[in-house]
Amino acid sequence: MTNMHNKIFAEISRRNLLKGAAWATAGLASARLFTTTAYAAGGELNIMAWEGYDLNVELADWRKANGVTVKSSSMTSQDDVHTPFLAGNPPGIDVAEYNHAYADLYIRELQIVKPLDRSKLPNYSGDNLFDAFFDKPTWFSNGQLWAAPYIWGMNSIVYNPKRLQAPTSYADLLKPELKGRIAIWDEPTVMWPIAARVAGLGEKYPQLTRDEVNAAFTELGKWRDHARLIALNMGELINFMVSGEIDAVVCADPAIIVQAQQQSVELAIAYPKEGAVLWVDAWFMPVSCDNEETAQAFINEALNPEVQAKVAMAVNQAPVSKKAVEFLDEKSRERFAFDQVDQMLKAGLPGIPPAASDSDIASYGDWLQAWQSFKAGK
Known part of the structure; x- marks a missing residue:
């Protein structure tokens, strides 16, 4: 090797x-x-x-x-x-x-x-x-x-249209009435670009410095602190949406819309001004x-x-x-x-941070470490 x-x-x-x-x-x-x-x-x-x-x-x-x-x-x-x-x-x-x-x-x-x-x-x-x-x-x-x-497709805000109007920004999910009613998906390829965007660093992603990564996750912490859970997988998101325990997911795969429909729950996708995540x-x-x-x-x-x-x-x-x-x-x-x-x-597809870095640009490992700390509430 x-x-x-x-x-x-x-x-x-x-x-x-x-x-x-x-x-x-x-x-x-x-x-x-x-x-x-x-x-x-x-x-x-x-x-x-x-x-x-x-x-x-x-x-x-x-x-x-x-x-x-x-x-x-x-x-x-x-x-x-x-x-x-x-x-x-x-x-x-x-x-x-x-x-x-x-x-x-x-x-x-x-x-x-x-x-x-x-x-x-x-x-x-x-x-x-x-x-x-x-x-x-x-x-x-x-x-x-x-x-x-x-x-191919895009991940974006998924919400219950019977419970709230279509969000036009990720910030709309921070309304007081949605405290404990939203979820975050534990999927880096989805959430890392969002973290950069809400911190005003979207155009630089994934070439953020370590300080910028920390700033991005500090900003995303507003959504974490507002959320009911950080879901491990799509199945968990579906269960919480179908049970009515949450009304929206910050950014999710629209496939959960079809699976919720199979359980007689109608969900919808919204496209915030900060943009959906193409893949x-x-x-x-x-x-x-x-x-x-x-x-x-x-x-x-x-x-x-x-x-x-x-x-x-x-x-x-x-x-x-x-x-x-x-x-x-x-x-x-x-x-x-x-x-x-x-x-x-x-127009561009979001990449991932470099596997290794000899500069102040954060590596993939740096992002993973910061993501783990974020999920732990640090």
């Missing part, structure tokens, strides 16, 4: 690894027990994905037709994917998601990504995908395709993948236009396939300006 890798691992592991170690033991220890014949089509596929994004429903027919059995583990944060690799015992994952901001860390720094064989991915094409998602450096570099973007998620094969043939077939099917439309509608987000737009329902087509996708994505 190079000195650079040692330094990166040390920086990231400053997050005491308790959450990652617990997840690796409880969530993926069982996954290591499952093996498949290498390169055999069909068989068992171990997937790590966000709750509701694992294509369990959308690819049911494909699994049945190909004799594929899926074991799916849910992510509660992006750290759940890479943390087990830091322990030196790669988990048995065949396919996992990474947020666009983690591309450089996963591909070039940690080197936990196995390149894809484009000949196995006919749906990954300029004819099928919006230009913003085809062969861009976030997924394609040095002549190799490292991951296939498959869903793109991609499927990749970790270096521990031992069922490449099926993993790549899965990724290819995830880019099928009709599958793309189904998952986008299921989670209130948007497809990367331009051909999928015709399969969306009217409400889903109106949610995004699909004729302006390339322009929207060019």
Whole structure:
């Protein structure tokens, strides 16, 4: 292992690894027990994905037709994917998601990504995908395709429209009547950009100094002190929204709207003046993948236009396939300006802090340490 890798691992592991170690033991220890014949089509596929994004429903027919059995583990944060690799015992994952901001860390720094064989991915094409998602450096570099973007969207304020009017600013959630009625999501890729924005440092994110990071979390502390809870995952957010214990989430995945609807509770999304958090998620094969043939077939099917439309509608987000737009329902087509996708994505996607820093710019580890202190109320 190079000195650079040692330094990166040390920086990231400053997050005491308790959450990652617990997840690796409880969530993926069982996954290591499952093996498949290498390169055999069909068989068992171990997937790590966000709750509701694992294509369990959308690819049911494909699994049945190909004799594929899926074991799916849910992510509660992006750290759940890479943390087990830091322990030196790669988990048995065949396919996992990474947020666009983690591309450089996963591909070039940690080197936990196995390149894809484009000949196995006919749906990954300029004819099928919006230009913003085809062969861009976030997924394609040095002549190799490292991951296939498959869903994109934005996280923003989610609220109960029967309890309050649509917030126009994150500050609206600090009204006295909402004391103890809001929640924060324990997901760095969502909350860190928000912390920077409410502190007036949004344009600098993620290149904030350590002092600026402290200032950002001090400002975000107003929302923490106003909140009922810092939710560990989307399931917890849904439960508190459905039970009526909270009325709004500072910034959340709109997928909880669909899941709340299934429990007869109507939620809505608001777009504050400070902006929603844009993101793109991609499927990749970790270096521990031992069922490449099926993993790549899965990724290819995830880019099928009709599958793309189904998952986008299921989670209130948007497809990367331009051909999928015709399969969306009217409400889903109106949610995004699909004729302006390339322009929207060019406007910029929030990244993550540098894995290591030799200057006063805060590293990823510095942010994690500050986030842990924030959650502890310090």
